[in-house]
Amino acid sequence: MKRLQICIDVASALEFLHGGDVTLKKVVHRNIKSHSILLNDDWDAKISNFELSSLDSLHQDMKHINDDAYLDPQYKQGFLTEKSDIYAFGVVLFEILCGRLTWVEGREDTGQSLGHLAKHYYKQGKHDEMVFADIKEQIVPQSLATFVDIAFQCLHDDDYKRPKASDVVIQLKKALEVQEDFEIWESKLPRDYKEIMSLSEAPDIYHTETKKDIYIRSYPVESSFQRRKW
Known part of the structure; x- marks a missing residue:
């Protein structure tokens, strides 16, 4: 980087x-x-x-x-x-x-x-x-x-x-x-996040999202603090 x-x-x-x-x-x-x-x-x-x-x-x-x-x-x-x-x-x-x-x-x-x-x-x-x-x-x-x-x-x-x-x-x-x-962001997701997403009712929506977007969607409260920090 x-x-x-x-x-x-x-x-x-x-x-x-x-x-x-x-x-x-x-x-x-x-x-x-x-x-x-x-x-x-x-x-x-x-x-x-x-x-x-x-x-x-x-x-x-x-x-x-x-x-x-x-x-x-x-x-x-x-x-x-x-x-x-x-x-x-x-x-x-x-x-x-x-x-x-x-x-x-x-x-x-x-x-x-x-x-x-x-x-x-x-x-x-x-x-x-x-x-x-x-x-x-x-x-x-x-x-x-x-x-x-x-x-x-x-x-x-x-x-x-x-x-x-x-x-x-x-x-x-x-x-x-x-x-x-x-x-930065993929390391914050659980190791099995891909498997978890595949079980979602609409797994296709994750294919176009960044790891940061997925993190924010998964941890809205914590990610709000992260956005202020970054």
């Missing part, structure tokens, strides 16, 4: 830079990488390294980073747009999911970048094999699927098919909600 929250923090910052605040001009960061993301003592994420940023998709000589694995494959003639930021962030999302930097072999002149490898695994339906071992058993399948789907969309070769930062925020929050529902 902490990794998901970090991803949401960064996506929200990109949404703000790309015009989420109508009172500000659009800012293209143009250097989104894992080392451009800072964490404070509370693990809140912030974006740094604005040296290459601009208020528009201006031309800039960036030949020195042409082979950068974070770089938009449609980068031409020095133009990087907000969708280039989205591509780079897609690479970062897979880094966080896989627990490793983008260059698999540890060198930029050998091996295959994580972005390209992630797209290959995704198309093969094997993205679960890339998940960082220490969190693999913790992730709810639906949360993983939501996360990977939006991360893959960020890496689309055609920039106009990539999502906006605001869309990324929405999907990452959905992934977090599913994960929270499992980690």
